């Protein structure tokens with residue numbers, strides 16, 4: 001059964017001197033908790049975060065800039081190991097948080113589909129079998145044989161989304177990539193995302209767009225300076241937002 005279980009998660013970035021935040025730079029107006037001095041400086045981007053998700057859940061991650069949303073996605077994807085706490089994931093995970101990540105700029109869209117498929121462990125036969133469906137969903141037409149570097153952000157987003165969802169992930173992690181597609185593609189992508197969640201998958205989407213979150217998610221996790229509020233249903237979150245606005 002697909003599930004995510006996060007228990008008391010803490011993630012601290014250790015900052016080397018060359019990694020910015022030197023004392024003569026402007027103070028960070030927002031973000032995680034800065035600690036230490038000089039080479040021992042660190043940022044605690046997530047602290048004491050706990051939540052559980054089950055099959056069919058579509059979680060929205062919300063919070064101001066630097067709240068820890070992207071860091072949480074990266075921990076769920078396994079890019080960063082927790083500094084402390086536990087993350088237990090059951091299910092095949094794929095991520096779409098940087099549209100250009102993992103694409104060869106010089107290679108065509110078609111070649112990039114092959115490369116991504118191979119990285120995902122598909123055989124050439126499996127790639128061939130999915131190729132036309134991926135191209136059709138992306139609606140890139142003849143541009144599929146143009147180098148990736150010639151694509152607009154929206155075109156790159158179409159290809160990235162089409163490949164990632166063709167890989168049939170059980171858990172899909174996303175940030176606001178969807179904003180790069182035009183309105184029609186966004187509708188199509190939303191339908192496919194909902195279908196994926198219905199097929200007993202889990203979606204985690206970090207976004208600043210209330211409309212997108214309301215349409216896509218059933219649960220909301222609000223992060224602030226790296227700490228999380230208790231999980232809310234999307235209805236509770238909307239009601240709280242409306243109340244705060246009054």
Ligand SMILES: Nc1ncnc2c1ncn2[C@@H]1O[C@H](COP(=O)(O)OP(=O)(O)OP(=O)(O)O)[C@@H](O)[C@H]1O
Pocket residue numbers: 013014015030031032033043044045063064065066067068069070071072
């Ligand atoms: N690679 C890194 N090295 C050091 N600190 C980092 C790194 N990535 C993020 N941080 C810090 O961790 C904190 C959380 O950042 P994160 O990118 O997770 O926020 P976010 O909620 O996704 O923000 P945004 O809405 O702006 O995308 C910030 O204080 C940021 O400065």
